Amino acid sequence: MDLILVNLIDGLVTGLLLFMLSAGLTLIFSMMGVLNFAHASFYMLGAYFGYQISQYMGFWMALLFAPIIVGIFGAGVERYGLRRVHQHGHVAELIFTFGLALLIEEAVQFFWGKSQVPFMVPEALDFALFSISGNAIPAYKIFMIFIAIGIFAGLLYVLTKTRIGMIIQAALSFPRTVEALGHNVPLIFMCVFGVGTALAAVAGVIAGPVLGTFPGMAFVLGSIVFVTIVIGGLGSLWGALFASLLIGWMTTFAASYNVGLAEILTAIGISKPVDMANSPWRDFWQITLSQIGPILPYLLMVLTLIFRPHGLFRKGGL
Amino acid sequence: MNKTKTGVLGALTALMLSTSASVADTVKIAFIDPLSGPFAATGENAFHLFQYAVDAVVNDQGGVLDGDTFEIVGLDNKISATETLIHLQTAIDDGVRYIVQGQSSGVAAALIDAINKHNRRNPDQQVLFLNYAAIDPALTNEACSFWHFSFDANSDLKMDALTDVIAENPDLTSAYLINQDYSFGRAVAASATSMLADKRPDITIAGDEVHPIGQVKDFTPYARKIVSSGADFVITGAWGADMYGLGTSLIANGFTGPIYTYYAAASGITAGFGEAGKGSLFILAEGQTNPPASEEAEQYVAGFKEAFPGENFTLARTSNVIRMLAAAINEAGTATDVVAVANALEGLEIENPFGGTLYMRPDNHQVIQDVHVMAHTDDGVTNSLDGSPYGLLVSDSVVAAGRDSATTCEMDRP
Incomplete structure (x- = not known):
């Protein structure tokens, strides 16, 4: 029972981290109508800039400035890259972001080397806040939870309660009408792209010290972020939150319990083959849940695409 | 008359060139490992360690045989078996007779297989595989080969x-x-x-x-x-x-x-x-560096750090590969007849500056070390x-x- 509570907290942390990435990606998607393959690369840039700034000015300044720098860079990418490519259609945009992802990875390796860099949890948060039956909960995790919830609340407030948010929402759905009303729609798009990438950078600064800061970090998280927004429904903020938490808890619980597939199969009434040694299903029966845990989100994505192709939270077609 | 003179002279120069070539030959060693992609950091570090080992152990000590020097050529296999085999072929065509590789036992197994076939079919172009890091025990057990030598202790x-x-x-x-x-x-x-x-x-x-x-x-x-x-x-x-x-x-x-x-x-x-x-x-x-096992080892580490500032010294066995290969070539009296070199490597036991001795087991080609x-x-x-x-x-x-x-x-x- 205690372990369940601990896993709930761990899963929440993983899920919220995923949300910080997918929130930006899903906003950008609803704006441009195209997936930004370089999104996880901005997350990586955030972690590396965070590391570099923390060397001179400490972690807190890193948390403040790294997202700003990455956000400005992201806005520049939209203004001088994507906007030019846009006129050639979605395929060109897709290839542009894909190329950008490769470019950023190479650039990171060029400047910081191919090894892990020692980006550490700040000393002020490097202690166990409390422990549940021997399982320490690091203060840093609780800090991650609060930052993520703060970001979600802030985004939700800006998007639904403020004038800027309304203009953004209107610009997403009816860009020409909004433009006709005298708003600078390209500027709005640029800002949304900048904010989206800055959010990814926040996630990078926060996750870098716990998940490791290395050139492969974008690749490791990149695919799962796409899975998240596909499950949640492309363009839906609530969907991104729901899917992130679902994936966070799913992978955490799957990794925590050594439930074998054999037990699940027996429980639903399929009997074990008697002659196990020669059965073609032998390996299948011996799989444990923790072995396939990280694959489960992909399975969920396939099921979502089959049964609810527009995602769990998005109305209408894909 | 004049014509015959130049002819004789030409023949003489040609003779001299060929003898001088055999006096100071280059023994080419191909390093086939990832030098780009996610595993590039370890691959590149190992390549630098080999570059240093070749100079420090052989070339700066007067070379092997009659002053033959070692040259190591880096080939990027992106940790893929397919790329490795392509590089193996081009390396052999370039006159390489010694291959070093280590990242991934899967690639090592593919390499052993390919070298077995190649050496059977091309007795005049045989190559040896000096494995410095792939430690799947199968490589020195059921999948062992006369052409393969393992320099790291297997798992x-x-x-x-x-x-x-x-x-x-x-x-x-x-x-x-x-x-x-x-x-x-x-x-x-x-x-x-x-x-x-x-x-x-x-x-x-x-x-x-x-x-x-x-x-x-x-x-x-x-x-x-x-x-x-x-x-x-x-x-x-x-x-x-x-x-x-x-x-x-x-x-x-x-x-x-x-x-x-x-x-x-x-x-x-x-x-x-x-x-x-x-x-x-x-x-x-393997490979003790803290505390230094000998003064020679301490100087070797310091020398590497001077040659490649900011890089790690970890794989002491890279120097063992070069050290044992040089000893075997000297014992065999040839660098081109790899069967003789392989026979000399078998049972070879030398002092290891990083502590203890290095002994190449003849029955499975596994180095025994501390x-x-x-x-x-x-x-x-x-x-x-x-x-x-x-x-x-x-x-x-x-x-x-x-x-x-x-x-x-x-x-x-x-």
Whole structure:
């Protein structure tokens, strides 16, 4: 029972981290109508800039400035890259972001080397806040939870309660009408792209010290972020939150319990083959849940695409 | 008349050129390993270690035979077996007779297979494979080959040494085995289980599991499970980001026992663990550098750091490869007849500046050397890693680990 509570907290942390990435990606998607393959690369840039700034000015300044720098860079990418490519259609945009992802990875390796860099949890948060039956909960995790919830609340407030948010929402759905009303729609798009990438950078600064800061970090998280927004429904903020938490808890619980597939199969009434040694299903029966845990989100994505192709939270077609 | 004179002169110069060529020949060695992509950091570091070894061990000491020098050529295989075989062919066409490779036992197995076929079909172009890091025990057992020599202790020999050390520590009573889900990870788990049962039947295995390789974003749930299992030590063969993630999660979530690993050092891992890893993290390896085993070794490490500033000195065995190859070529009296060189390598025993001796077992081509358990620490470290004050200090040693271990190797000899 205690372990369940601990896993709930761990899963929440993983899920919220995923949300910080997918929130930006899903906003950008609803704006441009195209997936930004370089999104996880901005997350990586955030972690590396965070590391570099923390060397001179400490972690807190890193948390403040790294997202700003990455956000400005992201806005520049939209203004001088994507906007030019846009006129050639979605395929060109897709290839542009894909190329950008490769470019950023190479650039990171060029400047910081191919090894892990020692980006550490700040000393002020490097202690166990409390422990549940021997399982320490690091203060840093609780800090991650609060930052993520703060970001979600802030985004939700800006998007639904403020004038800027309304203009953004209107610009997403009816860009020409909004433009006709005298708003600078390209500027709005640029800002949304900048904010989206800055959010990814926040996630990078926060996750870098716990998940490791290395050139492969974008690749490791990149695919799962796409899975998240596909499950949640492309363009839906609530969907991104729901899917992130679902994936966070799913992978955490799957990794925590050594439930074998054999037990699940027996429980639903399929009997074990008697002659196990020669059965073609032998390996299948011996799989444990923790072995396939990280694959489960992909399975969920396939099921979502089959049964609810527009995602769990998005109305209408894909 | 004049014509014949120039003809004679021409013939003479040609003769002189060819003799001078045979006086100072170049022995080409191809280094086929990842130099780009996610594993480039380790590949590049190993390549630099070989470049240094070639100069420090052979070229600056007057070369081999009559002043022949070694030249190492780096070829990027992107850790793919297909690319490796393409590079193997071009290298052979360029006159290379010695191949070094080490990252990934899968690639090593493919290379052994290809070299077996090539050497059978082209007796005048035979090549030797000097493996400096692929440690799947199959390579010196059922998949062994006369053309392949293994210079790192294979994972069974390392596990044998580790379990010897564990057996002498009565405080350790419960083990947790966690490994990446592929052939090497499973081999580590299997040998740990059987050797612990053999040497310390009272030790319980609190958990034995595998996780998908390179897929786990956060190791916290695994760490929770290990802590709550009550295990007092962990054995893992994980490497790279998986190793870092697992180790940091374990320590952050309150695991205090020793974590015995194969690969938890360098490539940023040592600096990443820093103070947190002290007293928890242990690694199994050959090649003692802290404290320096000899003055020669200390100078060698210092020389490398001067030649490649900012890089780690870890794979001491890269110098063993070159040292043993040079000794074998000198003994065989030829660098081109690789069968003679291979025969000279078999049973060769030389002093190792990094401690003990190096002995090439003739029956399975596995180097027998001292294997150490090293602790991650900043006390008494002269060869530190990752630009941090931390390094690996030898805490326990097993001399000539596995010299008489059993092998299933049945070699086809030319």
